[in-house]
Amino acid sequence: MPNFRPGLSGQLCARMVSMSRTSKITMMVVCDLLALPACFLIAMILRGGDLQLARSFGPASYALVTVVTIAAFSVSELYRAVIRFIDQRLLSFTGAALAFAILCVYIVLMVMNEPRFPRSALAIYWFVVFSYVVISRIGLRNLLRAQAGRRTARSDAVAVYGAGDAGASLVQAMRHSDEYRPVCFFDDKRALNERTIAGLRVFDTVRLADVVKSQGIRSIVIALPTAPPERLRDIMQRLGQAGVAVKILSRLVDLHDDRPPGRGSIRELRFEDLLGRPPVPPRLDLFARCVRSKNVLVTGAGGSIGSELCRQIVTLSPQELHLLDHSEYALYTVRQELCARFPALAIHAHLGSVCNGDLVERILREGKIKTVYHAAAYKHVPLVETNIVEGLRNNVLGAQVVASAAARHQVETCVLISSDKAVRPTNIMGASKRIAELIFQAASVRHGAQTTFCMVRFGNVLGSSGSVIPLFQRQIARGGPLTITHPEVSRYFMLIAEAAQLVIQAGAMAKGGDVFVLDMGEPVKIVDLARTMIAMSGLTERTPQNPRGDIEIQFVGLFPGEKLHEELLTEGTVFPSEHPRIMRMKESALRPSVLETCITCLMMACETHERGTIESMVKAIVAEYVPTSPIAPPDIVVDAPAPSLIKKFVPFRI
Incomplete structure (x- = not known):
């Protein structure tokens, strides 16, 4: 009930609002029973100019007109209306119902050929009654609203x-x-x-x-x-x-x-309101093609993209869903969520690393997997840049294990989730994702007849664990500053739901060895995103011109391997796909035998923990890789490359 101001009018309004619905209708009918005869009297006075005409009609005439009018009010549902919310539409309908009732009375009088009753008095009566209805209902509505409009402090x-x-x-x-x-x-x-x-x-x-x-x-x-x-x-x-x-x-x-x-x-x-483009809707005919009634495996199922993939997949009626992740907590969390939403679906959680070939083989064999979405990867550029051995082993070896196992067990569709950082990479994370793409391209050449391999290349995913959004949210909660590497740095952005839908649709459109890229519009400057997030929080930016602002933005310099502007496309050939906002690319690839030898040498180089040696081998596989000068972590000593290994790598340069 609204909060009314103390006083006589306030108490009266409060009592009216608190009355039962039956009591309110009874009160309105009683008021109309008293007012409508008076309206008829006024109409007769206006018609005749004095009381003589009004006196010529007895109480029965006044009662009859009142009953007909109240019947019209009932038909128009005037008595069902909540007075505080009465509107012009209801009043118009009431006026129309009253006019129809008066027209019926007029026709009856004509048929009865009643000479004493002046016909024009009926039109005057309509104006008088409608004026009464408007004044009484709108007046009471405004009174109730005025009392309710005394806002509390929380308004x-x-x-x-x-x-x-x-x-x-x-x-x-x-x-x-x-x-x-x-x-x-x-x-x-x-x-x-x-x-x-x-x-x-x-x-x-x-x-x-x-x-x-x-x-x-x-x-x-x-x-x-x-x-x-x-x-x-x-x-x-x-x-x-x-x-x-x-x-x-x-x-x-x-x-x-x-x-x-x-x-x-x-x-x-929300952040999706600020993407700079409308969200890309999925094509429903593509969406379930690789999922419905199939056994599906998602690697990295506990991550931001993997978990959203699982949420989308469970809505598409798979026969079974298998989850693989090395994080116990992440795997437990996503499994609990999915089981709560779809208790009848068979969901199997597998704890372990995607680099464990025996584990992946067993899952594919025993689970009779038909579709694989490979989302497991290390993706944080600064961390991978200072932990290159583990980054390469997880991202490269994991892709190799999944691709080999998928081909061996005749999986129908195998989709790799890649990154825009794989295009002309300047860091180890991007280079590792490009090598993973090469592995899937080679697998498509060798096993394309039985398994369709494809890749999906993402930009930055809003709200994912690797996105700048959670970082800015934490920094704003601490009172700042917001740290940005460079005032000109920009990135492409997409929604988590868009990313998951792109992966699922890519598998349905793939013909083998394809790279799919979402049309993500224009890139967004990170400094603009930071200022927008400050504004969304109801705060102001602290600048020399506004020293009393709430949050400061600081530029800390580019991280090792970080680009000012990311790219999504290389010089490869771009083709349209079945979805108007998804592009398909065919890129150059290494021969499978050459790639396999190179990866063996790369894993040997990782055993040395010598950064220069490892980078040289990465460069031998990904010719576009141009490393920047990294900051060596305390536990890794960067030495000159081993001459014996360099000699080995030279023959495999492309």
Whole structure:
């Protein structure tokens, strides 16, 4: 029940609201029984000019007109309406029902040829009664709303960004809410500056900071349902300078001028709103082709991408789902989640490393696996760069084990999850993913007749464990600073759901040896993303121009092996796929026998723990690899390459 102000009117409103529905209807009918005869009397006086005409009709006529009118009110459902939320539509329907009832009376009088009753009095009666209904119902509605509108302390002053139709509808709906108290509009259109829309002033965005401070605005709701992501990102950065929380109107269909905003119609701004492009929807005919009624294995099932893959797969009716991960906690967590959602599905969790050939062979053999999604990999560039031996062993050897086992057990489809860092790599992580791609390409050449091998190349995945988003969230929670390697660094971004859907669809479209890449629009500058996240948190950036800001952004320099700008495509040939937003590539590859020898030599080089030797062997396999000068960790000594091993590697350079 709304919180009313103490006083006679407040007590009266509170009592009316607390009455039972039957009591409210009874009270309205009683009031109408008293008021409608008076309306008929007024209509007769207006028609005749005095009381003489009104006196010529007895009580039966007044009672008959009152009964007909109340019947019309009942048909229009006027008595079923909640007075606080009564609207123009209901009043219009009531007026139409009353007009129809009066028309029926008029026809009856004509048929009966009643000479005494003036026909024009019926039209006057309609105007008098409709005026009574509007005045009584709207007056009571406004009284109830005025009392309910005495906001409690928790009702925050909000502004609406966008003074169009959506913004006006939002303000009307907010007026019935105890959560929001709209105070003004902001809009970029100069023609609307200082105008009044829906009872609120419109201010130009150049006055944003001053108006927010003077009006005590706590949050701003963006009411631009059709705004493209690029504009949303620009708006967010401007609103961030005002230091207010920002929300977005996402469901215009939920707004009504007679009720509070629906649940979900106003929500927090999410990262996917700022991608700079609309999300890529999956093609349903491709989605389940490699999953439905099949036994599926996901390696790295406890990771960000692996776990989302599993969530998507369980909705596509697989026969069995097998999970493989070396992290006990991650494997336990994802299995518990999936079993809770789909208790009837057979879900098998396997604890161990993807480099364990015997384990992978046993899973494929005993599980009769038909589809493999290979997501297990080390992907954090700085960690892999300072732990190159383990990074190469896990990413390269793991891919080799999975590809060999998949071919041996005649798996139908085997999909590798790769990275944009595999394109002209400058770090060991990217080079290891490119070698994994080469392994799957070689497997496709050798075993393509029985197993379809393909690769999917990702950009940065928003919200994944390796994404910059969780890092910025933790840094903001600590009060900053936000650390960025370089002011010009930019990355492609995609959603976790998009990444998982891309993997599943790629397997359905693959013909063997394909590399699939999602059209991810334009890259996003990381510094812009950082400023947007500060604004989304209701904070301001601390700069020399704004020394009292909340969060500082610091540039710490590029990490070893880090690029300013990532790439998704090489000079390979690009083909369209069955999905309009997914590209297929064919890239150059090494002969399977040469690649196998090179990988054997690479694993031998890893045994030496000599960085120069290892990098030389990586370069022999991935000619585009151009390492930067890394910072050697304390436990690894970087020495000159061993001459004997260098001589071995020379013949395998491409």
